[in-house]
Amino acid sequence: MQPFSYERAEDEQQAVAMASSHPEARFISGGTNLLDLMKLGVERPTHLIDISRLPLARIESTEDNGLRIGAQVRNSDLAADPQVRSRYPLLAQALLAGASGQIRNKASTAGNLLQRTRCYYFYDRNMPCNKREPGSGCAALEGFNRMHAVLGGSAACIAVHPSDMAVAMAALDASVETLSADGNERRIPLAELHQLPGEDPHVETSLAHGEMITAVTLPPPPAGRQVYRKVRDRASYAFALVSVAIIASASGGRIEHARIAMGGVAAKPWRTLDIEQALSAAPASARTCSETAEAALEGAQGYGGNDFKIPLAKRTLRHTLATAIEPV
Ligand SMILES: Cc1cc2nc3c(=O)[nH]c(=O)nc-3n(C[C@H](O)[C@H](O)[C@H](O)COP(=O)(O)OP(=O)(O)OC[C@H]3O[C@@H](n4cnc5c(N)ncnc54)[C@H](O)[C@@H]3O)c2cc1C
Ligand code: SF4
Numbered sequence: 380m381q382p383f384s385y386e387r388a389e390d391e392q393q394a395v396a397m398a399s400s401h402p403e404a405r406f407i408s409g410g411t412n413l414l415d416l417m418k419l420g421v422e423r424p425t426h427l428i429d430i431s432r433l434p435l436a437r438i439e440s441t442e443d444n445g446l447r448i449g450a451q452v453r454n455s456d457l458a459a460d461p462q463v464r465s466r467y468p469l470l471a472q473a474l475l476a477g478a479s480g481q482i483r484n485k486a487s488t489a490g491n492l493l494q495r496t497r498c499y500y501f502y503d504r505n506m507p508c509n510k511r512e513p514g515s516g517c518a519a520l521e522g523f524n525r526m527h528a529v530l531g532g533s534a535a536c537i538a539v540h541p542s543d544m545a546v547a548m549a550a551l552d553a554s555v556e557t558l559s560a561d562g563n564e565r566r567i568p569l570a571e572l573h574q575l576p577g578e579d580p581h582v583e584t585s586l587a588h589g590e591m592i593t594a595v596t597l598p599p600p601p602a603g604r605q606v607y608r609k610v611r612d613r614a615s616y617a618f619a620l621v622s623v624a625i626i627a628s629a630s631g632g633r634i635e636h637a638r639i640a641m642g643g644v645a646a647k648p649w650r651t652l653d654i655e656q657a658l659s660a661a662p663a664s665a666r667t668c669s670e671t672a673e674a675a676l677e678g679a680q681g682y683g684g685n686d687f688k689i690p691l692a693k694r695t696l697r698h699t700l701a702t703a704i705e706p707v
Contacts, residue, residue, distance in 0.1 A: 380417050380418055380420070381420070381425075383417075383425055383426060383427055384425065384426045384427070385427045385429065386426075386428060386429070387428075387429040387432065388428055388429065388430050388433060390434075391433060391435070391558055391591065391593060392558075394406065394428055394433065394591055395558050395559055395560040395589055396560050397428045398428055398560065398588070398591070399559075399560035399588070399589040401425065402588070403423070403424050403425040403426065404424060404425070404426040404427070404428055404589070405422065405424040405426075405427060405428070406427075406428050406430045406591060407427045407428065407429050407430070407431070408430055408431050408450075408451065408487040408489060408490040409431065409453070409482075409485035409487045410431075411478075411482050411485050411486050411490070412490065412494040416495065416502075419502055419504065420504055421502060421504065421511055422495075430450075430591065431451065431487070433451055434449075434451075435449035435450045435451040435452075435593055435594065436449050436451040436452050436453070436456075437449045437452070438452055438456075438457065438460050438463070440462070441596060443598065443599065444599045445596060445597050445598045445599050446462060446463070446466075446467065446596070446597045447594050447595075447596045447597075448488050448594060448595045448596070448597070449488070449593070450487060450488055450489035450591070450592045450593050450594055450595070451487050451488070451489070452487065452488045453483065453484060453485065453486065453487060453488075454474050454477070454478070454483040454484075454486040454487070454488070454491060454544065455480065455483040455484045457470070457471075457474055457488060457544075458470075458471045458474035458483065459471075466600050467547075467551060467597060467600055467605070468605050469547045469551065469605035469606070469607050469624055469626060470544065470547045470551065470597075472547070472605075472606075472607035473543040473544050473546060473547035473607045473609075473622075473624065474543065474544050474547075476543050476607065476609040476619075476622075477491075477542070477543035477544060478616070479615070479616050488544075488592075488595055489555075489591075489592035489595075491542050491544045492542060492544070492545050492548075492569075492572065492592065492595070493584065493586075493592070494541060494542055495583070496510065496538035496540065496541060497526065497539075497541045497618055498510070498519055498526070498538040498539075499519075499523065499526075500517070500518040500519050500522065501538065503518075506518040506522075509535045509536050509576075509580050509581065510538060510576075510580040510581050511581075513579070513580075513581050517534075517535060517536055517537070517580075519536075519537055519538070519682070520534070520537060520682060521683075523684055524537060524682045524683060524684040524685050525684040525685055526539065526618070526620070526643075526685070527682060527684070527685045528644060528645050528646060528685075529644050529645075529676075529679040529680060529681055529685060529688045529689055529692070530641075530644045530645040530649055530676075530678070530679050530680075531575045531576075531644075531645040531646055531647070531649065532576065532645070532646070532680065532682075533575070533576045533577050533578065535576055535577070535578050535579070535580050536576035536580030536646070537576075537682060538576070538580065538646055539644065539645060539646060540573055540642070540645070540646050540647050540648065541618045541619070542642070542648075543607075543609060543622060543642060545569065545573070545642070545647075545648050546607070546619075546622055546624045546640050546641065546642035546648045547607055547624045547640070548569050548595065548597070548648070549569050549570060549624070549640040549647075549648035549649075549650055550605075550624040550626055550638045550639065550640040550648075550650075551597050551598075551626070551638075552568070552569075552597075552598055552638075553568075553569040553595050553596065553597050554566050554567060554568050554569060554595070554596050555567050555569065555572055555595050555596075556592070556593050556594040556595070556596065557586065557590045557591060557592050558590070558591050558593050559587060559589065559590045559591075560589050564593075565590075566596075567585060567586075569595075569648070570647075570648075570650055571585055572584055572585055572586070572647075573646065573647035573648070574646070575645070575646050575647060576646050580646075583646075600626070601626055601628070601636060601638070602628050602635075603626050603627050603628030603629075603635070603637075603703070604625075604626070604627060604628065604702075604703045604704070605624075605626045605703075606623075606625050606699050606702050606703045607622065607623070607624045608622065608623050608698070608699045608702075609621075609622040609642075610622065610643075610691060610695055619642050619643035620643050620688060620691065621641065621642070621643045621644060621688055621692045621695050622641065622642035622695075623639070623640075623641055623642075623692075623695050623696050623699040624638075624639070624640045624641075624642070625637065625638065625639050625696075625699050625700055625702075625703045626638045626703070627658075627700065627703040627704050628704075629704040629705075629706075632662060632664075633661065633662060633663055634658050634659065634660065634661050634662075634663050634667065634704055635660075636655075636659055637655050637658040637659075637700065637703070637704075638650075638655055639651050639654065639655055639671075639675065639696065639700070641675070641692060643688070644688060644692055651674075651675045654671060654674050654675055657674075658671060663704045665701065667700075668696075668697045668698075668700045668701045668704075669697055671696065671697070671700055672692075672693040672694070672696040672697040672700070673693065675692075675693075675696055676689055676693050676696075679692070
């Protein structure tokens with residue numbers, strides 16, 4: 380690990396001011412991702428700003444009857460929160476499907492959203508990786524790419540975003556609130572937080588250097604059933620091969636509305652807005668579920684080792700949608 384300096388922020392303004400005065404600074408929250416990457420020399424910050432004790436660990440109702448989740452809320456506390464369990468069960472299901480109890484006790488809401496890819500070549504400094512070292516190449520394209528993207532990839536990178544929580548939050552239409560050193564506050568829809576790789580896979584989010592996430596807000600949940608399904612190599616403690624988050628309602632044999640987000644298939648939670656719109660008033664039938672799954676994976680591309688993800692994602696989506704719309 381390369382040497383670095385460390386300081387603990389006492390408040391939000393101080394944290395962003397500290398970050399802006401160090402070009403290679405990083406915030407550290409639970410440290411469950413950043414420290415691993417620092418030990419491997421993949422992340423090499425010269426300065427760490429500890430934000431774990433900032434007073435951003437509250438979960439509170441918003442004026443529009445949604446939920447505001449502080450950036451420091453631990454994943455385990457969020458999954459156990461009574462409002463989350465009763466009104467946003469999709470989020471609780473996704474959180475509990477991720478990592479282990481010990482890691483969820485440390486992992487923060489913002490840190491989970493900003494965790495980095497689990498691509499093996501990204502972790503291996505002996506291998507080319509455009510995300511770790513821009514311009515060096517991508518070992519995964521013709522290498523071992525079983526975990527990699529089938530949607531939204533590029534000739535420069537086919538890594539996936541590993542967060543389960545982010546997939547649920549995408550389906551719930553979440554936004555992140557941020558603060559910058561100049562005092563500027565922004566609200567960024569979750570759909571615009573993570574970037575597809577294009578030619579610059581090292582640019583992963585729409586955040587500027589030193590911009591800190593202070594909270595995630597959820598609008599009131601739409602009516603209907605919420606289902607998160609994660610397919611992985613082991614029953615626990617494994618990242619998603621494919622995951623699907625669906626919120627849908629059906630009545631009188633017709634789908635009223637549906638929201639769909641997929642994980643494990645792209646560098647960001649994958650929403651299918653046009654397909655969701657087409658589902659409004661569609662028959663609540665097995666055929667609709669099959670056609671939706673085919674449409675959602677249209678244009679998907681495998682790279683050999685991950686070809687299996689395309690039929691797997693279709694089956695998972697079809698089955699999850701069928702579960703979400705089945706009669707009560
Ligand atoms: C063995 C193992 C298994 C796992 N399995 C899963 C899984 O199945 N599903 C899953 O979703 N996750 C899984 N994880 C990942 C885990 O959820 C993340 O490591 C964790 O959520 C990161 O949160 P953290 O607070 O520890 O982040 P940190 O490691 O502290 O930070 C991560 C990144 O976020 C940045 N950051 C943190 N807070 C802020 C902020 N407020 N504003 C701006 N930047 C910020 C940091 O600078 C850093 O770049 C697993 C991790 C491990 C080690
Ligand atoms: S897929 Fe992306 S993260 Fe993985 S080796 Fe290629 S460039 Fe690096």
